[in-house]
Amino acid sequence: MAQPERKKDLKLFDAELSRLHMTGQWVYDDLLVKAIGGPRPKGEPYIWKWETVYPKLMEACEALPESQTARRSLLFNNPGLDVHGTTHTLLMGIQIIKPGEEAWAHRHTMAAIRFVIQGDGNVYTTVDGEICPMENYDLILTPKWTWHDHRNPTNKPTIWLDALDVPLILALNLPFYEPYPGNQIQPLKSDEGEYLQRRAGPIRPTWEKTKTVDFPLRYRWKDTEAQLKALVKTEGSPYDGISLEYVNPIAGGSTLPTLGCWIQMLRPGERTKKHRHTSSAMYFVVRGEGTTMVGEKALEWKQRDSFVVPNWAWHEHINRSQSDEAILFSVNDIPVLNAFGLYREEPENSLHAVAAPQVPAPLQAKD
Known part of the structure; x- marks a missing residue:
């Protein structure tokens, strides 16, 4: 006599697959449904007040x-994340170095910027x-x-903002770190003519191969402020000033x-x-006061x-303020998203969307 067909129980089958370190794709159907319309924001909006940080x-x-x-740096952890980070890809903090102090040299695969306060x-x-x-x-x-x-x-402390891509590099499992040999400061280039920074401008040596990434720069x-002031009467971005x-x-x-680093001015x-x-x-608020909703x-x-x-x-x-401008410095992860074609914006794309200023029309001849 033919045996009756026995149907596989899905939950039991999922457990069986799990023991074999496999997963049925159907498990992720709920995740796909939740992704309709885009992701939920990762982390929470949060503010670190200077009166608390200092x-x-x-x-x-x-x-x-x-x-x-x-490093004597206070790092900002987003209360809505399970891992250390200001966002899911970025880390920010404030660092102080005391008068007469030296912080020894090191290097790492995490990229960093310093914005001087x-x-x-x-x-x-x-x-x-x-x-x-x-x-x-x-x-x-x-x-x-x-x-x-x-x-x-000097005889005064110096303070700056640190911003790094630490969460991204850790997620990729690519952290490399190396202290400078002997744990000390590094020697300085003896001739400023050897500075790569000297080659970052529009006038460069003709005999050299130009280095395009990973060079020192200030x-x-x-x-920066002069450029902001020069553009203050332009329309600007409707979303970022x-x-x-x-x-x-x-x-x-x-x-x-x-x-990516930005500076933006909100006019009075x-x-x-x-x-x-x-x-x-x-x-980071350079100047002024306001609200970000x-x-x-x-x-x-x-x-x-x-x-x-x-x-x-x-x-x-x-x-x-109705009389003074506000200036904000910011760091973003747009370059990473652009590299993978994953940058999106709603209600419209506002980045590089407007044509550059046009050549003035010819003057009308006077009668």
């Missing part, structure tokens, strides 16, 4: 008397033997796998392959339109506060 920096100077090897130009970061002076609101690059150290020969605030990107001056792309009383994008961003959450900020906007979260910026 006293802890001072306490850190006592708790960590020297920062030759370990308090510096007089006599303090400097050394990158692959090149001095990068640190004045207020300068941007200093320490690309992946470049030797870098920090030196403060973006001076006086140049007068927003400028720190570009690679040789290759023309993003600041670093994994980090300006309120941007709401939008969202697949990139996440970390902000992320969904229904209001982040009320003023000078030197830091805050985060997760990916795919609707947000808008508001300058509360």
